[in-house]
Amino acid sequence: MIVRILGEGQRTISDGDLDGLNGLDNELIAAVEAGDEDGFGRALAALLDKVRQIGTTLPDDEIVPSDLVLPSADASLAEVRELLGDDGLIPG
Amino acid sequence: MGMGQRLALIFKSKANKLLDKHEDPRETLDYSYEKQLELLTKVRRGVADVATSRKRLELQMQQLQGSSDKLQAQAQQAVQAGRDDLAREALTRRAAVNQQIADLSTQHSQLQAEEEKLTNASQRLQAKVDSFRTRKETIKATYTAAEAQTKIGEAMSGISEEMGDVGLAMQRAEDKTQQMQARAGAVDELIASGALDDASAPLGGKDDIQRELDSLSAGSDVELELAKMKGELPAGKAPQAIGSADQQAVPGAQTQPEGEAQK
Secondary structure, eight states, X not given: OEEEETTTEEEXXXXXXXHHHHHHHHHXXXXXXXXXXXXXXXXXXXXXXXXXXXXXXXXXXXXXXXXXXXXXXXXXXXXXXXXXXXXXXXXX | OOHHHHHHHHHHHHHHHHHHTOSSHHHHHHHHHHHHHHHHHHHHHHHHHHHHHHHHHHHHHHHHHHHHHHHHHHHHHXXXXXXXXXXXXXXXXXXXXXXXXHHHHHHHHHHHHHHHHHHHHHHHHHHHHHHXXXXXXXXXXXXXXXXXXXXXXXXXXXHHHHHHHHHHHHHHHHHHHHXXXXXXXXXXXXXXXXXXXXXXXXXXXXXXXXXXXXXXXXXXXXXXXXXXXXXXXXXXXGGGOTTSGGGGHHHHHHHHHHHHHTO
């Protein structure tokens, strides 16, 4: 499974390690839906830490789409809402 | 569905839109490759822009540090002259300058982080663009339009996700740079207005504290000279000396202290 952290590149995570991620991902989505900026920051930081910890960096010249794309660590709630709500924001 | 999956889908649908644009998917490869090269150029320019902003900040921080040092020296000079009011004024200004330096320093680290991220993104993109070119040629040489579809699909969503990511990184860096430039412009204006007492001001452009310190030391030089003159007059004769028979002693007493007062 390939996970991208925006601004940091992609990492490979073995399927067995995914369980922990799902829980954290759910917390994140709950915070976004509740508009809870603090909770969002905490959940995002925890999720990214976990991904960095269990993931292996993908070689730069490999071209594969990601199964998960995560916002960068300093992303605000508003930025993530924009990403989710309007795909016109993503250039290229 | 989780956040990560939703975002991944958004990137994928972007790639699919691109694929639908061309009847022969192989044309999409060439089109995308052109876009990749364009993006690479833009990212490199972006890295250069961020670096320029960072250097401008560094220059301003140096200027402000010069001001701070100068104000510190002025405060010491004022204290020595017994002018606490002047010293207080100099220290107050120094505190304001130091606050500016601290703010700029925070912005500087943010900008440096953006620069590093963008440089890394540019390297990743470069590696992927090179790899894409090889893959594109292989696909075009090996497969018919119909067969190429799936092969192209993966390459396209992979590269377009990367391009999307780089595009976002660029946008962030641009926003940060613009904020920084507005900020740097404001600091330049402050320095120009004299409010921050620019240490790099040309000679003659002295600030009010320096003017007062200068007149203070000029004044004390005069007092010193006067005291010295009085001390060198023969005892008991001072008030009556002028115009009397002792006049010969006066020229020597007048010239000597001038040289000593400068020490």
